[in-house]
Amino acid sequence: MQIKCNVLDRQFRLHQKEYEEAALRVLRSGWYVLGTEVEKFEEEFAAYTGRKYCVGLNSGLDALIMSVRALGIGEGDEVIVQANTYIATVLGITENKAVPVFIEPDEYFNMDAQKIEQAITPKTKAVMVTHLYGQASNMNLIAEIAGKHQLALIEDCAQSHGACFDGRMTGSFGISGCFSFYPTKNLGAFGDAGAVVTDNKEFADKLRMMRNYGSRVRYYNEIEGLNSRLDEIQAAFLRVKLKYIDELNDERRRLAAAYDIGIRNDKIILPKVRDGANSIYHQYVICCREREELQKFLQEKDIQTQIHYPIPPHLAECYRHLGHKKGEFPLTERYAQEVLSIPIYTGMTDTEQQYVIAQLNEF
Ligand SMILES: *Cc1c(COP(=O)(O)O)cnc(C)c1O
Numbered sequence: 175m176q177i178k179c180n181v182l183d184r185q186f187r188l189h190q191k192e193y194e195e196a197a198l199r200v201l202r203s204g205w206y207v208l209g210t211e212v213e214k215f216e217e218e219f220a221a222y223t224g225r226k227y228c229v230g231l232n233s234g235l236d237a238l239i240m241s242v243r244a245l246g247i248g249e250g251d252e253v254i255v256q257a258n259t260y261i262a263t264v265l266g267i268t269e270n271k272a273v274p275v276f277i278e279p280d281e282y283f284n285m286d287a288q289k290i291e292q293a294i295t296p297k298t299k300a301v302m303v304t305h306l307y308g309q310a311s312n313m314n315l316i317a318e319i320a321g322k323h324q325l326a327l328i329e330d331c332a333q334s335h336g337a338c339f340d341g342r343m344t345g346s347f348g349i350s351g352c353f354s355f356y357p358t359k360n361l362g363a364f365g366d367a368g369a370v371v372t373d374n375k376e377f378a379d380k381l382r383m384m385r386n387y388g389s390r391v392r393y394y395n396e397i398e399g400l401n402s403r404l405d406e407i408q409a410a411f412l413r414v415k416l417k418y419i420d421e422l423n424d425e426r427r428r429l430a431a432a433y434d435i436g437i438r439n440d441k442i443i444l445p446k447v448r449d450g451a452n453s454i455y456h457q458y459v460i461c462c463r464e465r466e467e468l469q470k471f472l473q474e475k476d477i478q479t480q481i482h483y484p485i486p487p488h489l490a491e492c493y494r495h496l497g498h499k500k501g502e503f504p505l506t507e508r509y510a511q512e513v514l515s516i517p518i519y520t521g522m523t524d525t526e527q528q529y530v531i532a533q534l535n536e537f
Pocket of ligand 1: 232233234235236259260262263304330332333353354355356366367368
């Protein structure tokens, strides 16, 4: 049996008719970028996350870059970020010439809130928190610390659509909740897409201008903008999937629970969820000291796995100029050596999952 890490066509087939109708509706409408589908999706997604405004954008990376920029954070400013996040989180900072100040994660792979205060300097302007692998971070404490030091709080929710801390949606704690709708994300479109959610009208208005060449009225350019517009067809697809996102997340939770119960191997450490937090299991990430051997073993059994992420940003080639050294963030670097994401996707069958579990237990 061959098991892939991601099987995207099954979630398409699950609601195929609705996606096809949405596509035809847009194709026949004669309006393809920033129109009524985008407006409706923005309303619906703002409501889903419990926020007043949503601004649809081109990608999750744009949501991060533009949030930092719209907050006036730039050259010489520092932004605190967890060292084990995806490179895009850090690019959101460095694309604005601001400096990422890395801190170690906790045992849940999320930002270690206890490490924030010691990283604050007079130059610190914001805390950027990633709800990694789909689990909500320790948000009450993080929001409290950010508030106490008057730092902007930006949430990278690219992996956490619908995940909550203390019953409150990720993306609703900071001034900016940044989402990606890249096809592999839990709320994935069928192409690139992203959004920011916020309660701050001024901030939302600025992003709206910024995404469309810096103009509110066409050809009257108030600020130096970008092109980060959301397509109507992607917004229409997202409106379909948003109706089912809780069901889709529940399915992943059931799959995760079956892994929790089924995997019995002393060499493998299972992921944990913090009290008060929940996870939408964007990834199901195990740890193993013999990770390379395990990955090879599974490959031989035709089971695909992925590593999120093999090289932490502070050691990435592109950030060599930041001058970080190996050994500076031991926990982050250990995770990079030991984490392995095993298959979890919409429509994964019992037979497929039991096969994966059996092989993991045999290793
Ligand atoms: C996917 C992802 C992004 C970037 O989103 P794109 O839509 O691909 O630009 C940012 N941060 C995290 C944590 C991600 O997983």
